[in-house]
Amino acid sequence: MKTGRFWAWLVFALGTAYFFIPLIATFEFSLRMRRGEYSFDAYRVVLGDARFQETFAYSVTVAVFTIILGVLLVVPTAYWIRLRMPQLRPIVEFITLLPLVIPAIVIVFGYIRMYGSNSPLPFLGSARGTDALLVIGYATLALPYMYRAVDTGLRTIDVRTLTEAAQILGAGWITIIARVILPNVLIAVLSGAFLTFAIVIGEFTLASLLNRPAFGPYLQNIGANRAYEPAALAVIAFAITWGCMSVIQVLARFAPKSANRPN
Amino acid sequence: MADPFLSIQNVKKSFGNVAVVKDFNLDVGAGEFVSFLGPSGCGKTTMLRIVAGFEEPSAGKVMIGGKDVTGLKPNQRNIGMVFQAYALFPNLTVAQNIGFGLKVAGMPKAEAQARVAEMLNIIKLPDFGDRYPYQLSGGQQQRIALARALAPKPKLLLLDEPLSALDAKVRISLREEIRSIQKKLGITTIFVTHDQEEALSMSDRIVVMNEGRADQTGTPFEIYNRPSTKFVANFVGTLNVLEGTISDAASGTVKINAEEIGLKGKLNGSKSGDTLSFALRPEAIALGRKAGNDSSLTGQIADVHFLGSVIRVRVGIGPNMVSLDTFNSPNSPPPAVGEKTEISFSSGDVLVLH
Structure with a gap:
């Protein structure tokens, strides 16, 4: 028993070290900008950089639109699949997994061919069009996470009976989705939303090849040309991601509870 | 309506x-x-x-x-x-x-x-x-x-x-x-x-x-x-289903395990020699002879289950098994398994199944 506990703690310590040593090392390195002493100079430089603010604001905006598009696309789809076409679930799951298999670079070259300025749908002919395409591309990249999060949320409620209960009380489809289904899977939707946010903030390939002023290419650019700032940026990016995860955990406490799942 | x-x-x-x-x-x-x-x-x-x-x-x-x-x-x-x-x-x-x-x-x-x-x-x-x-x-x-x-x-x-x-x-x-x-x-x-x-x-x-x-x-x-x-x-409810043969359709006589009971007026259209299924609710059957019951059959106690206020008795009548309930009385012990017994019922309580 005691030996078992020792090994468990050893594995836990090794795992913790594996995750935290690089992070601590990066953080420590980011503090060394001033010769001979620790300082937050690298953070000051990064946060004061106008390009940081512009690219971060751009990526946050794109992330918000991506989340809206993802929710509008995934919630009704996952709901309908569970309610009316459960036989299609394996196919839809396979489709949502494709972005994990097909590299983003394939998507972006497909876009360039399909939506170039000479094509019938010249999205790439204007900055707004390219932004729209970027949002669509990110929604595709985030699909595996968003779909799974929403589908898992739907699994915790009796979708069919709740839908029928609302229907028989006179509700139409929009009321059912907005007032019954969405509030009961809101935490799952928010989980998907924050995962989407984390993906969009750091994404490089799509933004770079579509030549948009996003945070990912900025990170890469700083990393290639500076010493201490990239470390500071990596810590900031990590903090954002971790912040998102913490928000998911906090929100999960407010999830609607069912009689079968009181805690 | x-x-x-x-x-x-x-x-x-x-x-x-x-x-x-x-x-x-x-x-x-x-x-x-x-x-x-x-x-x-x-x-x-x-x-x-x-x-x-x-x-x-x-x-x-x-x-x-x-x-x-x-x-x-x-x-x-x-x-x-x-x-x-x-x-x-x-x-x-x-x-x-x-x-x-x-x-x-x-x-x-x-x-x-x-x-x-x-x-x-x-x-x-x-x-x-x-x-x-x-x-x-x-x-x-x-x-x-x-x-x-x-x-x-x-x-x-x-x-x-x-x-x-x-x-x-x-x-x-x-x-x-x-x-x-x-x-x-x-x-x-x-x-x-x-x-x-x-x-x-x-x-x-x-x-x-x-x-x-x-x-x-x-x-x-x-x-x-x-x-x-x-x-x-x-x-619906607990039911004893018995099978017998109509020995005389005109008089309504049905033979069950060599004994005859009368079901006059209940055989609608059945012929002599036909096999007939009929049913009795447990509460319609008495163990032994009871005043008002006009039909009876002889069998052997197969099972006795003591359920507190009620004793459930199963009686084998040839190939048929009949279940009935009797009230528990501290002064009369439950019947013994294997004992020969008579069950009685009113022919009016018999349900002929078509």
């Missing part, structure tokens, strides 16, 4: 090649409480879902209040429904759940609040408005579900095995409460159950369903005492 409130006419429903409901017909009067009773898979829930509008019939039509609603969506039928799994909205409070249908219908807020309070009083949970479903017991949740279904004043109430998920004690008290609320509001109600006791105790009429058909429709008294098919006789 001259002017039925709910009329189900020649309804059929198939899923692929499987016919689940086969030519179902029923007229229900206004304010009537009708139960669909049958085993799992008999089509009772499918029939209820067709009335609700969740399933479209393959053929036939459903009329409510003289209007054909077959093609209407569930949210256009003005029907209330209570589900087996309660189906309360977990994100809404009790008051919001009850007021859901009122809000959807666009009822002014003050009026809706008054109606919610009225419903909470009817189900005797006036202080539960601010609670969430997960804070309630199963019985309380089902009462809230009933209040939610009744709040918009539906024309018809459908109850889909609402008591199945509850424990025995709550089930009994809630069924009495449902029936009393239904009578008070005078709402036409269809109740689906596989529990014969529920159906017998609550209903004005029972439709016993078997393999997608209504085997028999009648009052609980008729269904229990005069089952018209072998299935109904077997499904």
Whole structure:
């Protein structure tokens, strides 16, 4: 028993070290900008950089639109699949997994061919069009996470009976989705939303090849040309991601509870 | 029925090649409480879902209040429904759940609040408005579900095995409460159950369903005492089915294990020599001779089960096994297994099964 506990703690310590040593090392390195002493100079430089603010604001905006598009696309789809076409679930799951298999670079070259300025749908002919395409591309990249999060949320409620209960009380489809289904899977939707946010903030390939002023290419650019700032940026990016995860955990406490799942 | 409130006419429903409901017909009067009773898979829930509008019939039509609603969506039928799994909205409070249908219908807020309070009083949970479903017991949740279904004043109430998920004690008290609320509001109600006791105790009429058909429709008294098919006789209540041969159709004499009993007037159209199935309820059989019983058979005690106030005795009569109950008396010991005995009954209590 005691030996078992020792090994468990050893594995836990090794795992913790594996995750935290690089992070601590990066953080420590980011503090060394001033010769001979620790300082937050690298953070000051990064946060004061106008390009940081512009690219971060751009990526946050794109992330918000991506989340809206993802929710509008995934919630009704996952709901309908569970309610009316459960036989299609394996196919839809396979489709949502494709972005994990097909590299983003394939998507972006497909876009360039399909939506170039000479094509019938010249999205790439204007900055707004390219932004729209970027949002669509990110929604595709985030699909595996968003779909799974929403589908898992739907699994915790009796979708069919709740839908029928609302229907028989006179509700139409929009009321059912907005007032019954969405509030009961809101935490799952928010989980998907924050995962989407984390993906969009750091994404490089799509933004770079579509030549948009996003945070990912900025990170890469700083990393290639500076010493201490990239470390500071990596810590900031990590903090954002971790912040998102913490928000998911906090929100999960407010999830609607069912009689079968009181805690 | 001259002017039925709910009329189900020649309804059929198939899923692929499987016919689940086969030519179902029923007229229900206004304010009537009708139960669909049958085993799992008999089509009772499918029939209820067709009335609700969740399933479209393959053929036939459903009329409510003289209007054909077959093609209407569930949210256009003005029907209330209570589900087996309660189906309360977990994100809404009790008051919001009850007021859901009122809000959807666009009822002014003050009026809706008054109606919610009225419903909470009817189900005797006036202080539960601010609670969430997960804070309630199963019985309380089902009462809230009933209040939610009744709040918009539906024309018809459908109850889909609402008591199945509850424990025995709550089930009994809630069924009495449902029936009393239904009578008070005078709402036409269809109740689906596989529990014969529920159906017998609550209903004005029972439709016993078997393999997608209504085997028999009648009052609980008729269904229990005069089952018209072998299935109904077997499904409703405990029944002893015996087989005999008609020895003389004219005089109504039936031979069972070399003994004869008289069933005059019950053999309609059967011929001498035919094999006949007939049934006896356990409470119609006495162990030994009893005054007023005009028929008797001889057998051997096969089993004796002491159940406290009652002793259940199984008597073998040739290949037939008959179960009967006798009251426990401290002064007379239960019969011994293997003992020869006589059972007696009134020929008037014999149910001939066709």
